[in-house]
Amino acid sequence: MKRAWTICAVAVFLMFAPQALAQPAAAPDLEGLWKAERVFGPRARGPLVIRRIGARTIAEIAGRRVEVRREGGELVFALPNGEGDFHGKQTGDGILGLWRQPRTVSDGPFESPARLRPDGPGQWRGEVAPQEDTFTFWMLVRRRADGALGVILRNPERDFGGQLGAERLVLNGADVQLVGGRGARKDNVLGSGRYDAENQVLTIALPGRGGSYDFMRDGDGSDFYPRGKMPGRYAYVAPPALDDGLPTATPETVGLDRAGLEAMVQEILDMPMDTAGAPQVHAVLVARHGKLVLEEYFHGATRERLHTTRSAGKSVTSVLIGATLASDKRLQLSSPVYQVMNGGAFPAGLGPRKQEMTLENLITMTSGYYCNDADEAAPGGEEIMTNQDAEPDYYRFTLKVPMAYAPGRVAVYCSASPNLALGMVGRTLGEDPVYGFDLRIAQPLRIDRYAWGFDPAGHPYGGGSVLLRPRDFLKFGQLMLNGGTWAGRRILSEDYVRRATRAHYPLGRFGYGYLWWTTDFPYRGGTTPAFMALGNGGQRIIVVPQLDLVVAAMAGEYFTQGGYGDLETAIVPRFIMAAIREPGDPPKQPFHPADYASPQARSPIPAPELRPND
Numbered sequence: 001m002k003r004a005w006t007i008c009a010v011a012v013f014l015m016f017a018p019q020a021l022a023q024p025a026a027a028p029d030l031e032g033l034w035k036a037e038r039v040f041g042p043r044a045r046g047p048l049v050i051r052r053i054g055a056r057t058i059a060e061i062a063g064r065r066v067e068v069r070r071e072g073g074e075l076v077f078a079l080p081n082g083e084g085d086f087h088g089k090q091t092g093d094g095i096l097g098l099w100r101q102p103r104t105v106s107d108g109p110f111e112s113p114a115r116l117r118p119d120g121p122g123q124w125r126g127e128v129a130p131q132e133d134t135f136t137f138w139m140l141v142r143r144r145a146d147g148a149l150g151v152i153l154r155n156p157e158r159d160f161g162g163q164l165g166a167e168r169l170v171l172n173g174a175d176v177q178l179v180g181g182r183g184a185r186k187d188n189v190l191g192s193g194r195y196d197a198e199n200q201v202l203t204i205a206l207p208g209r210g211g212s213y214d215f216m217r218d219g220d221g222s223d224f225y226p227r228g229k230m231p232g233r234y235a236y237v238a239p240p241a242l243d244d245g246l247p248t249a250t251p252e253t254v255g256l257d258r259a260g261l262e263a264m265v266q267e268i269l270d271m272p273m274d275t276a277g278a279p280q281v282h283a284v285l286v287a288r289h290g291k292l293v294l295e296e297y298f299h300g301a302t303r304e305r306l307h308t309t310r311s312a313g314k315s316v317t318s319v320l321i322g323a324t325l326a327s328d329k330r331l332q333l334s335s336p337v338y339q340v341m342n343g344g345a346f347p348a349g350l351g352p353r354k355q356e357m358t359l360e361n362l363i364t365m366t367s368g369y370y371c372n373d374a375d376e377a378a379p380g381g382e383e384i385m386t387n388q389d390a391e392p393d394y395y396r397f398t399l400k401v402p403m404a405y406a407p408g409r410v411a412v413y414c415s416a417s418p419n420l421a422l423g424m425v426g427r428t429l430g431e432d433p434v435y436g437f438d439l440r441i442a443q444p445l446r447i448d449r450y451a452w453g454f455d456p457a458g459h460p461y462g463g464g465s466v467l468l469r470p471r472d473f474l475k476f477g478q479l480m481l482n483g484g485t486w487a488g489r490r491i492l493s494e495d496y497v498r499r500a501t502r503a504h505y506p507l508g509r510f511g512y513g514y515l516w517w518t519t520d521f522p523y524r525g526g527t528t529p530a531f532m533a534l535g536n537g538g539q540r541i542i543v544v545p546q547l548d549l550v551v552a553a554m555a556g557e558y559f560t561q562g563g564y565g566d567l568e569t570a571i572v573p574r575f576i577m578a579a580i581r582e583p584g585d586p587p588k589q590p591f592h593p594a595d596y597a598s599p600q601a602r603s604p605i606p607a608p609e610l611r612p613n614d
Contacts, residue, residue: 028197030141030149030169033222036204036213040105040133044084048114050075050095052122059086061128084130086114089435093118097126098434100454104133105210106158110451110467111460113438131306131451131467137161138224139202139215140274141169151178152276154224155556156299159537160209162276162559164190171195178204223300224273226281231269236262239285239295245446245487246471246478249291251579256288260579264571265296280556281538282307283470286576287478287550295471299556306451306467307554312535313464317418318363318500318515319476320433320462322484322492323440324425331428333360337367340424341399351614353403361407362421363514364504370404370608371414378404382415382463392456395423404608411505411512412605415463418515422462434460444489445479447472464535474552476533477541480516481550501531501543521573523547530572542572551576 044062051058057068059077068077075095078085088097097114108131116126137160140152149169153161167180176195181188193204193212202215220229236258239248251258268281282301286294297303309316324331331340337357338346346355353368361367371380378384380401391397398416405412425433434452442450451467454460479485480501484492496514503511503518510532511518517534520527521544533541538555551572 028171028195030171030195030202031143032141033218033224034139034141034202034215035137035218035222035224036139036215037134037136038210038213040135040210042084042101042104042130042133044079044101045128045130048086048097048099048116048126048128049119050116050124084128087432088114088116089431091439095124095126096435096438098432098438099128099130100458101130106135106160107131107133108453110453111432111434112451113442113448115438115448129449135160135209136300137213137215138218138222139166139169140224142274144168151180152274153178154280156223156280156282156301157556159280159556159558159560160206162557164206166190176202176204178206226269226271226273226298234262234266234269236265236294239292242471243446244471246287246475247291249289249293251293254288254291254293255581256286256293256576257579257581260575261286261294264575264579265294267575268296268298277557277560279538280560281553282556283552283554284571285470285474285552287474288580289548290478290482292471292474297470301470301554303471304449304469306449306469307473308535308537308539309464309466309468309473309533309554310535310537310539310558311415311464312473312533312539312541313466314415314418314462314515314535315533315541316466316468316476317422317462317464319441319479319492320437321359321363321421321425321514322496322500324429324433324436325496326484326490326493327436327440328428331359331424333358335359335424335428337362337420337424338399340427341395341420343427349613351403351611353406353611353614357407359421359424360514362417362424364408365411365413365417365507365512366408366505367414367417367420368403368405368407368409369398369401369412369414369416370610371398371401371416372404372412372605373415374413378414380414380416385416389456393459394419394455394457394461395459396457402610403614404610405606406609410606411507413507417463419461419463422460426459432460433462441491444486444491445472445475447475470552470554473539473541473554474550477543477550477552480531481543481545481548521577523573523577544572544577547577547580549576549580 048061059066059068064079066077068075074087074089076087082102085100086097088095095116098111099114100111103109110131112130114126114128116124119125136156138154142150144150151166151169153166155161165180165182166178167186170177170179174194176193177189178191180190191204191206195202203212205212238250241248251261271279281298283297338350338354357367369380370378372378373382385394385397398420422433452460453465480497483494484497500514501516502513505512517532519530521530528546530544537558540553542551
């Protein structure tokens with residue numbers, strides 16, 4: 001009997017097995033939020049010890065021991081395999097060092113401070129803290145109306161998702177492709193890989209970004225959102241008092257309405273993140289009467305993490321130039337560029353327009369060079385300069401750029417100009433200008449961490465993208481508002497601050513000073529002047545002198561240019577200036593975007609006037 005039942009069961013199975021086998025496997029459900037993250041180094045970091053052993057000087061770091069040489073008054077050494085190098089000079093009983101980390105997959109190269117203090121006879125100890133190259137992706141996958149898997153790819157460090165323009169995910173069995181593109185090109189394969197259904201891992205190789213990334217599911221508390229998918233109601237928390245030179249206070253003690261600031265933060269928290277152009281605000285800080293009263297971070301940004309300043313770093317270059325002018329009379333605003341860069345004499349055969357060019361021309365964007373960053377044909381544009389390798393020295397590259405105008409005639413946005421101005425600082429001092437930044441600015445302002453990029457020839461880049469912590473970023477606005485002083489110490493002359501923060505020329509829709517922008521804000525039926533440091537992606541310092549107000553913000557919209565609007569047209573007038581309360585004020589009136597003064601038409605740029613031998 002058992003044998004008969006077995007035969008019957010086998011027959012039934014054979015009858016229906018082909019139909020069962022013919023049923024297609026259910027397509028995997030890939031909808032939802034995915035995250036991938038990789039860290040690319042650098043490896044060399046941690047304690048650094050320099051010590052004398054007889055006639056030798058050695059350095060020890062990251063398990064390495066190398067000889068230290070003296071070159072031109074500096075102590076220098078390099079780790080093998082390009083893992084990093086050091087140059088420093090003795091100051092008092094310590095060593096002011098600059099650690100240079102190599103370029104990694106997505107960032108760098110940078111130099112950062114490595115200050116060493118005495119640690120016994122003939123020995124100094126310090127810490128090397130390079131910028132860590134962490135690259136993060138979030139991928140929001142949703143089924144579109146046409147059945148395709150739509151994708152929003154977001155990358156907080158570089159906005160590489162926005163640069164790629166990812167549109168959809170295509171799954172063919174276990175093979176997966178990321179498809180999209182910017183502009184009209186929407187069908188490019190941007191990355192490809194495999195889907196591991198058992199472990200729910202999407203592995204996608206992204207060319208030029210370090211290889212493959214393993215995407216795993218992320219939850220509602222993800223930093224893809226400003227503070228999780230359901231942040232709840234925000235309640236104000238006063239910034240902590242730290243040993244960084246920034247006094248703190250609560251809004252009421254400096255004449256600010258707490259509820260108004262809370263409404264601003266709540267709007268950031270409630271921003272929908274389901275579109276490719278959603279705003280990516282990383283930090284907002286507010287100081288009034290010299291005291292920090294608001295400090296909030298979003299999308300995983302933190303107080304201690306360095307953040308790029310992009311072109312707002314040009315204003316940092318301006319501060320360094322001002323500090324150099326105040327301490328070394330060899331450099332003046334009227335100093336001829338080619339004379340300084342050529343060791344005190346003009347090069348033979350130099351044309352008249354280049355002979356006229358001064359430091360002041362460079363920092364007002366009126367050099368006359370054919371270097372408009374917005375003009376793809378301009379031979380001195382930033383993209384052309386940084387993407388070529390025929391001339392690794394960016395100073396020499398710029399000095400060869402042809403002239404388009406007479407110096408001082410028209411302001412044209414050109415990142416090579418402030419970079420060359422920083423070169424004038426280095427030539428005048430005869431040393432890396434970042435030494436001067438550390439001694440004259442960073443140390444007095446208690447900025448103990450930063451990262452300054454440099455060109456392939458080893459010169460620090462003055463055209464932007466200095467990395468700073470958000471609280472330190474705000475200090476540059478406060479320093480300028482203070483008239484150039486910090487904690488009673490004069491860093492810049494009052495005259496330089498006044499010149500730097502007033503409009504010398506129209507540039508775009510604002511005025512331009514010495515690498516600082518100027519505008520007027522609507523306020524209580526009139527207007528009030530402001531000056532600003534502005535950088536791509538949402539990097540902002542806004543200073544409103546008549547209100548004794550400094551606002552700093554950092555963001556990550558380098559390619560997507562999200563819809564929250566510029567800080568100067570959204571956050572500052574709508575929330576922060578509206579929150580100012582003084583005794584006898586009338587009831588609060590709501591801010592309307594239409595109240596903001598319409599931006600002036602972009603200032604016209606004349607056609608270049610190219611001449612031979614100039």
